[in-house]
Amino acid sequence: MSGVDEQAASQVPDDVSDVVVVEGHAQSYQGNVHEELKVVLVLDSGFTVRRRGTTFRAAPGQLVVLDADDAHSGGPDCSGPARWLIMCVARSLIAEVAAPDAVRFGDPVIRDDGGLADRFRAVHGSLYEPSGRPGSALTRETGVLDLVSALARHAPDAAGEVRETGAARHAPEVVREYLRAHLNRNVTLDELSVVAGVSKYRLVRVCTVWFGLPPHKLHLRLRLDRARELLRRGSAIAEAAYATGFHDQSHLTRVFASAYGVTPAVYQGTFRGMAWTGRALR
Helix, strand or coil, X not given: CCCCCCCCEEECCCCCCCEEEEEEECCCEEEECCCCEEEEEEECCCEEEEECCEEEEECXXXXXXXXXXXXXXXXXXXXXXXXXXXEEECHXXXXXXXXXHHCCCCCCECCCCCHHHXXXXXXXXXXXXXXXXXXXXXXXXXXXXXXXHHXXXXXXXXXXXXXXXXXXXXXXHHHHHHHHHCCCCCCCHHHHHHHHCCCHHHHHHHHHHHHCCCHHHHHHHHHHHHHHHHHHCCCCHHHHHHHCCCCCHHHHHHHHHHXXXXXXXXXXXXXXXXXXXXXXXX
């Protein structure tokens, strides 16, 4: 990938397909052409892009979106050290959200109130971490799709809303049951999309409308609900954590306490000596 020096580090997230993230020292480059949509945020400096005889300038903290197959030159405005965060998004991922040819940016500088740049940094940070990190593949994938969708809305020719059809009507039930059957592992949007028979982007939208939660948050709530059931039945906290896909007892304890306001031990103590057979406690 041209325009990235040897001091920059790139990473292909192992559970989020069609995305490459880069973090490193920003540098100037000439005549760059790439096959993917590239999103750039330069820290501690403005950024200048020259394309087709026109110069565009981004203030520090503004996002720059560089179209695929569109030659351009650019670099940071300051002569001192500056760093950039880059996310390269394949056309196949864009196609989950909108027609790739419609997501084109005449002005590569995203001029919003900063909220999109903050979202980019959060999603980039979730992807740019060592392999084997804790967390949900669904969380990361959903974050990427949401970011691409938000970027598409800034493109002059962004596609309109996709209407629900066919399999999308049954997707919520299919997804819920699939997630319930796989509580103890990360589930990806790719496999949910195949199971439900709808695109990843539509899947996220349909689930959010139906459940009030995107798939990754739904999965977490189902895991926590199952953990409560196991705790009521007398399982050890470590056993409940393992059965519901948490990394260890402390991980379950942190998430459980955040969700319910009490630790698993306190919750379980409430039910000691009782035979609880219900699916869930409301």
